[in-house]
Amino acid sequence: MPQFVAYTKDIPEGSSRKIKLKNGEETQEGFVIRQNNRFFAYWNRCPHISLPLDWGSEDFLTSDGKYSICRNHGALFQIETGECVDGPCVGESLEKIPLKVVGNKIMICPY
Ligand code: FES
Numbered sequence: 001m002p003q004f005v006a007y008t009k010d011i012p013e014g015s016s017r018k019i020k021l022k023n024g025e026e027t028q029e030g031f032v033i034r035q036n037n038r039f040f041a042y043w044n045r046c047p048h049i050s051l052p053l054d055w056g057s058e059d060f061l062t063s064d065g066k067y068s069i070c071r072n073h074g075a076l077f078q079i080e081t082g083e084c085v086d087g088p089c090v091g092e093s094l095e096k097i098p099l100k101v102v103g104n105k106i107m108i109c110p111y
Pocket residue numbers: 046047048049050051053070071072073074075087088089
């Protein structure tokens with residue numbers, strides 16, 4: 001069942017936002033990034049050792065906005081594909097969450 005997570009205006013160009021997704025009784029964290037007016041969503045779990053990427057900062061991007069970053073050991077990920085291009089998990093990838101923009105709503109289909 002698709003879940004509404006945010007309005008498109010709530011995630012300005014070049015920014016990211018943490019989201020919480022319900023799966024029955026469980027709530028899991030993910031994040032959405034807006035880049036070049038496209039939206040990408042990933043689970044908040046680093047492929048290195050399964051820690052949340054943001055380390056509580058709720059910021060998932062490098063200062064230049066070119067990559068997603070894991071704040072634990074500095075892994076860098078391509079925003080579009082989630083592939084790690086630098087750091088301890090090069091070649092591995094963030095796990096993508098299927099996402100759909102319906103009008104001005106960002107909908108996630110995680111399960
Ligand atoms: S936990 Fe993400 S780089 Fe180590």
